[in-house]
Amino acid sequence: GENVEQHPSTLSVQEGDSAVIKCTYSDSASNYFPWYKQELGKRPQLIIDIRSNVGEKKDQRIAVTLNKTAKHFSLHITETQPEDSAVYFCAAGNSGGYQKVTFGTGTKLQVIP
C-alpha cells in the first residue's frame, strides 16, 4: 500500500518568514495530494490540494509543488502569521473510483510573533 513520509515533524519560524513542509510517497499510482490543517483540539480541514496533471498550485500565501518523477510534494507558506500555527498533514491518494488517502505523520508549525 501507499506510504507517506513527512518532514520535519516540528517547525518553528518567525512571523513573516516562510515555512516549507515536505512529503514523499511510494505508490506511483497516486494522483491526488491534499494538505490538511488541524488546529489544537479541532478537526482537520483541507487547505489546498493538487492533482498530478499540474506541478504547482497557489492560493494566496499557500502554494504546493509536486514532482511526480521523484514522488515528492511540498507545502509552502509565505509571510507566516501566528494563526498559521497548527499541525499540517500531507496525504496521497488516487481519484479512480473512490478517494482513499494515506496521511503523513504531521508537522507541528509554530509561528513566533
Place this chain on the structure above:
Amino acid sequence: GAGVSQTPSNKVTEKGKYVELRCDPISGHTALYWYRQSLGQGPEFLIYFQGTGAADDSGLPNDRFFAVRPEGSVSTLKIQRTERGDSAVYLCASSLAGGSYEQYFGPGTRLTVT
C-alpha cells in the same frame, strides 16, 4: 448546512466492553470515511463507504472492528472486546462522492479504554 457530527464526543470504557461510535455526514454526501488518530499521528484510514456498501475496509485492524451504514447516511463504528490500544480519536469524514472530492471531517470521538 450542518457539518459532519459525531457522537459521543468522549467515551470512556473498560477493557473488554463493546462500544458504538456514531457519525452523521453532511446531507447528500454519498462517501463516508472512518479514521483513527493517535496522539501526534496523522489520521489512519479504517473504512470507506460509498452509499450503503463498504467499498474498502482494508484499514480495519482486526475482526473486533466493524462498521455499518444501513441507509447510506448515518454510520456506526462498532468495536467489540475493547483493548487499551484502541484508545484514540476516531474521526469520520464525508465527501460529495467518490473520487477527488474534499473530505469534511467531524469533530471526532475520543475513546479511552481503561
